[in-house]
Amino acid sequence: MTIDTTVxxxxxxxxELIAIEKGAPLHLDLRLESVSEGVLVTGSVSAPTVGxxxxxxxxxxxxxxxxxxxxxxxxxSTTDETTEADEVARVSRVRGVDSVDLEQPIIDAVGLALPxxxxxxxxxxxxxxxxxxxxxxAEPGHHHEQIDPRWAKLADMRRQAGDEA
Numbered sequence: 001m002t003i004d005t006t007v008x009x010x011x012x013x014x015x016e017l018i019a020i021e022k023g024a025p026l027h028l029d030l031r032l033e034s035v036s037e038g039v040l041v042t043g044s045v046s047a048p049t050v051g052x053x054x055x056x057x058x059x060x061x062x063x064x065x066x067x068x069x070x071x072x073x074x075x076x077s078t079t080d081e082t083t084e085a086d087e088v089a090r091v092s093r094v095r096g097v098d099s100v101d102l103e104q105p106i107i108d109a110v111g112l113a114l115p116x117x118x119x120x121x122x123x124x125x126x127x128x129x130x131x132x133x134x135x136x137x138a139e140p141g142h143h144h145e146q147i148d149p150r151w152a153k154l155a156d157m158r159r160q161a162g163d164e165a
Contacts, residue, residue, distance in 0.1 A: 009024045014110055018118040040070075049114065131144065
């Protein structure tokens with residue numbers, strides 16, 4: 001059986017800085033096959049992503065596509081009896097119909113596919129550590145005069161001496 005459909009994301013899926021938003025379209029292109037130990041689900045899932053650049057905090061967007069391969073074990077199969085509950089997903093029976101829940105496998109795969117620190121572009125300079133302005137929009141040569149804290153008291157005394165003269 002093949003499934004080619006688009007559904008809404010039931011929740012925000014991803015990482016802190018980038019994710020698939022709740023309600024975003026998830027395109028599922030899947031093949032479900034009955035195998036001796038259960039149901040084998042293979043195919044791809046794609047969706048739009050939104051977030052912010054880890055360096056300059058500007059909004060970023062894109063797409064993620066994951067390849068999914070997941071075995072759902074039949075109840076009382078050898079796989080079901082020889083694996084822990086969290087090692088393999090299970091086929092469940094709802095109102096007399098066998099079903100599989102793809103939510104957790106999709107969440108896990110998307111989490112692995114998304115960048116941990118997304119950037120707006122590879123050469124993003126980030127923010128100025130002193131004033132917080134985005135360095136990509138700051139004037140050329142943007143910098144701040146920094147006095148070594150060990151010499152700060154001496155610089156204050158020099159300024160005071162200049163004010164008194």
